[in-house]
Amino acid sequence: MLASRESYKRLASWPTRRSNLLFAKVAPPGSDPCTQITLNRLSARNVRTMVGEVAAQRALSEESIATLVERTSGVPLFVEELTRAVLESGNAKLSGHQIPATLQDSLMARLDRLGRAKEVVQIGSVIGSEFSYELLHAVHPIAQADLQTALRSLADADLLYLRGIVPDAAYQFKHALIRDAAYEALLKTRRKELHLTVARTIDEKFPVIKGSLRRVTAGIRFIRSKPQLLGAISLDLFAVLLAAPPSCCRSMRETSCA
Numbered sequence: 001m002l003a004s005r006e007s008y009k010r011l012a013s014w015p016t017r018r019s020n021l022l023f024a025k026v027a028p029p030g031s032d033p034c035t036q037i038t039l040n041r042l043s044a045r046n047v048r049t050m051v052g053e054v055a056a057q058r059a060l061s062e063e064s065i066a067t068l069v070e071r072t073s074g075v076p077l078f079v080e081e082l083t084r085a086v087l088e089s090g091n092a093k094l095s096g097h098q099i100p101a102t103l104q105d106s107l108m109a110r111l112d113r114l115g116r117a118k119e120v121v122q123i124g125s126v127i128g129s130e131f132s133y134e135l136l137h138a139v140h141p142i143a144q145a146d147l148q149t150a151l152r153s154l155a156d157a158d159l160l161y162l163r164g165i166v167p168d169a170a171y172q173f174k175h176a177l178i179r180d181a182a183y184e185a186l187l188k189t190r191r192k193e194l195h196l197t198v199a200r201t202i203d204e205k206f207p208v209i210k211g212s213l214r215r216v217t218a219g220i221r222f223i224r225s226k227p228q229l230l231g232a233i234s235l236d237l238f239a240v241l242l243a244a245p246p247s248c249c250r251s252m253r254e255t256s257c258a
Contacts, residue, residue, distance in 0.1 A: 040074075041073060041074030041075060042074040042075075042076060042079065043074065044069050044074075046074075047068065047069045047072060047074060047079055048065060048069060050076065050079050050080070050083075051065055051068055051069075051079060051083050054079070054080055054083040054084060054087070055083060055087060058087055060083075060086065060087075064086055064099065067099050068082055068083060068086070068099070071099065071101060077103070077175065077177070078103050078106075081103060081106050081107060081110070081177075082099070082100060082103070082106045084110065084157070084158065085099075085100055085106040085107075085109050085110050086099060088109075088110055088113055088157070089109070089113070103177065104177075104181060107177060107178060107181035108181055108185060110157070110159070111181060111182060111185060114153065114154070114157070115153075116146070116150055117149075117150035117151075117153045117154050118182075118185075119140075120136070120140065120147065120150040120151065120154065121154055121159060121160070121178075121182045122182045122183070122185060122186050122194075123136065123139060123140045123194060124136060124160070124171060124173070124179075124182070125173070125179045125180075125182040125183040125186075126183065126186070126191065126194040126195060126198055127139065127198055129172060129173050129176065129179055130170060130171065130172040130173070131170065131171055132168075132169070132170045132171075133147075133151070133166050133167055133168070133169040133170070133171070134167055134168075135201070135202070135206060135209070136171070137167075138201045138205055138206070139194070139197055139198055139201050148166055151169075151171065154171075155171075158174055159173070159174055159178050160172065160173060160174065161173075161174060
């Protein structure tokens with residue numbers, strides 16, 4: 001992946017709880033800057049080590065660890081997410097049938113345990129893979145203390161990355177699968193309402209974002225000119241215009257009116 005100077009600036013501005021070391025290589029002009037690296041699945045031993053690192057001081061039963069080794073198939077992302085799902089369940093001695101069988105099940109289980117923060121992360125998933133505190137609060141105008149508490153819990157759970165300080169903070173989903181899970185957990189009618197709310201909020205209160213998202217503006221104008229089509233196309237149209245997860249866009253296209 002090629003990184004720009006702006007990307008490095010953004011990385012440097014992110015607050016972290018531990019020290020980080022960033023290696024960067026600058027390729028001479030005319031040379032191939034990309035090197036392909038093949039990553040193999042983790043061995044059972046490495047999975048156990050990773051589970052121990054994620055669990056930190058919280059001990060898991062041997063049955064739980066053995067199940068994690070078997071079900072994660074050596075995929076690091078699955079190891080991390082499934083281990084966190086077990087830890088957040090509050091039961092370190094889960095039997096095999098109590099541990100989620102798939103990554104999707106694991107992410108859904110984590111979301112279900114978020115309480116009121118679940119709604120916040122779902123609204124964020126409608127806005128995009130990255131969203132500002134200011135826009136989120138405009139779309140979901142609950143008490144700022146409650147919103148900030150929910151966002152802190154999401155960051156503490158390693159579901160969102162935080163950059164900056166409220167009210168100028170921005171949040172980014174740790175990876176696309178978390179956003180997909182949060183988005184797909186919404187009822188279709190609720191998704192439709194949220195996409196419309198996000199679009200109207202950008203249109204009325206965020207001229208800078210509106211100016212940079214010409215397709216969003218065009219979509220809003222089109223829908224305003226044809227209100228009779230709102231029910232048939234808004235779900236699909238706003239998903240595309242506001243960068244909903246690609247997998248969700250595909251499913252919505254299949255169910256939208258021809």
